[in-house]
Amino acid sequence: MTKIAHGTWVVVADGKKVLMFRNKGDSLFPHFELMREFTQDNPTTEAQGADRPGRVRESASAKRSAVEATDWHQLAEDRFAARVADELYTLAHHDEFQRLVLVAPPRILGVIRHSLHPEVRERIVAEAHKTLTQHPVVEIERLLTQIH
DSSP, rough: OOOOOOOEEEEEEESEEEEEEOOOOOOSSOOOEEEEEEEEEOOHHHHHHHOOOOEOOSSSOOEEEEEEOOHHHHHHEEEHHHHHHHHHHHHHHHOOOOOOEEEEEEEHHHHHHHHHHHHHHHTTTEEOOOOTTSSSSHHHHHHHOOOO
């Protein structure tokens, strides 16, 4: 991972929580200051919907096929990741950061990356495929400085 320079924003996210830090330290001894945090309540799919999967009748015969059930939990996580991308665009547009490090599980990182505005993409200096939202800040600092 690139050294995290002074002033770099570090965004640690998963499907239901995001932590946005600014490095107040230097690249050797980072000190992350929490700038923003937001979460979403996302119950399991079973708790969000109880309908059976749909059925589709084929037009040429009397056969019927099952349709895969909607994963409401996954859909909510994807929407949350897109919301993170929107928030980053707003911050970048107001020149809140010049350098950005993204840290998220691979699938969430992919959704965020897909939703990012080019103005944000050009400011990304590093990415890490990790789930760190439940770690204390000191541990996040330590883990990110150890990634090569």
